[in-house]
Amino acid sequence: MKIDGRFWLTKDGQSFLGTGRIELLERIDKIGSIHAAAKEMKMSYKAAWERINGMNALSDQPLIERTTGGRGGGGTKLTPYARELIATFHRLNELHRQFIDRFSEAGNDPERLARILSRTFLTTSARNQLPATLSSVEVSGLHATLTLALSGSDVLTSTITAKSVYNMGLTEGCDLYAIIKSSDIHIASERPSTDTTDNILSGTIESLESSGDNIEIALRLSGGTLLIALEQRDSLHHFQVGMGAYAIISPLHIIIGL
Structure with missing residues (x-):
């Protein structure tokens, strides 16, 4: 059908x-x-x-x-x-x-169609709504670790509740959105220590826009995805357009949307 x-x-x-x-x-x-x-x-x-x-x-x-x-x-x-x-x-x-x-995409599954409809009309205030594919799901107790493939070779890890995995019907290979507030992305000019569970993604600064006490940084990842981050204005001297930089994102700060 x-x-x-x-x-x-x-x-x-x-x-x-x-x-x-x-x-x-x-x-x-x-x-x-x-x-x-x-x-x-x-x-x-x-x-x-x-x-x-x-x-x-x-x-x-x-x-x-x-x-x-x-x-x-x-x-x-x-x-x-x-x-x-x-x-x-x-x-x-x-x-x-x-x-x-x-x-x-729903085929003859009405429940999947309902999820697609919710995704179609979903609007959020988060600046970063990144299309991704769910590569893997690892459930441990009350929590689950999701590996998300972005465009190109960029990968994100998200931690959500195991119940959310079940309620949303998340399975390997499904398409979803990684939703991240700009204030939850930290930009660094140098790669941080590898001894961290945070996501570390490299890219190039595409634009800088300052307003009041904040600076908005657009970072283009190597795979083509654009991230928008919000930093304190006093860190402006650390960055310039065209330089390489790193986005640091906690897995706990990545919301999953369908």
Whole structure:
């Protein structure tokens, strides 16, 4: 079983634009003739003209304009407004397909679909919401250690409760988000001692922005992920754009989102 859906734009309760109507407009724009465009689509001229009239009746502005005379004997072309509508339709249709594809991850599992819906509409104040894949789960007593693969070769370790692993249905290979507040990321100019359980990720400082008593540091990791950290302004002299630096993050400060 697969979740699917067709994309239509309606106006005043009536069908306005769909894939077939957009294709008709695009063929008219390319050929310059309603009759020839209808023929290419194996559609009668009457059916094509009815669709165009229907769209024009609902549109805020005309979609086609006739040209007369000239070497080609005249024809039909789209208005600039029609071309804007086509571009808008394609963009909305692309987003709709991405939305449906995310639903399709659930297959025939309603509970998984519910989790995907929660993830789709989740909004948090945390600056860092990093897409990741769960590489491994190790449960020990009340706690669990998760290994998260970010883009490239960067890896994070997160510690959450074992009950959370069960409630969220976390399994190896599933996609999730590593959510980290910017104030929970410490930036160092030198690599700290390896005798620590903290995550240590290397990268390059991409930007520095100071405001009040704080400085916002954007660190681009070697694998491409961008981290945003918040430090005290008095540490500004330690950093500059383009220099290598390290992000230090406690596993306890990495929240898991689906």
